[in-house]
Amino acid sequence: MTDAEQAAVAAGVQDWGTPAAKIVEWYDPMITAAAARRLPGLEFLRAIMDGKLPPPPIASLLGFRPVEIEPGRVVFEGTPDESVYNPIGVVHGGLVCTLADTAAACAVHTTLPAGVGYTSIDLNVSYTRPVTRDSGSLRAVGTVVKPGRRVAFSRAEILDAAGKVVATATSSCLVMPPAGDAEG
Known part of the structure; x- marks a missing residue:
């Protein structure tokens, strides 16, 4: 920082430029949640991908969407912008973590019958590497490692537009039987 910049900071001068803005729109999340209870996981996630069901608000907020859905495997994509930067000038790890959690958990969801929940x-x-707007579109690939009746295990890999891995994740999900099930 130059002496002039240090003096401006010390004096409380705030020349931050023009603020940027981002409009976020979402739909009633209970529409999607109700469909999740009545559809098999694979069919449910495909309905979101195909635009037959509204995306969950978190996907709209963070700007990611499903692009591939198959049994035991999902792919989400999104391009982060500066609105998700942390104080040191890179995309906050929380966005990458949310993508990883979404991909890993939704991969498990593809294996579940109607009415069965998970968390x-x-x-x-x-x-493994920082993410910035120059990283381009991120691709989160979630894969089931071991399905289970009570606990399922999955993994996720997050890649940048150049195909470089920016993060990996492992996850376990609690599989919850439908309400009123004797096992529950």
């Missing part, structure tokens, strides 16, 4: 038990993310 993440844990998520271990390893960041």
Whole structure:
């Protein structure tokens, strides 16, 4: 920082330029949640991808969407912008973590019948390189490692536009039987 910049900061001068803006729109999340209870996971996620169901608000907020859905495997894509930067000038790890959690958990969801729920038990993310707007579109690939009746295991890999891995993750999900099931 130059002496002039240090003096401006010390004096409280705030020449930050013109603020940027981002409009976020979403739909009633309960429409999607209701469909999740009545459709098999694979069919449910494909309905979101195909625009037959509204995306969850978190996907609209962070700007990612499903682009491939098959049994035990999903792919989400999104291009982060500066609105998700942290104080040191790179994309916040929380966005990458959210993408990893989404891909890993939704891969598990593709294996579940109608009415069966799930939730993440844990998520271990390893960041391998920084992400900036120059990283381009991120691709999150989630894969089921071991399906289960009570706990399922999955992994995710996040790649930048050049195909370089920016993060990997492992996850376990609690599989929850439908309400009223004798096992529950």
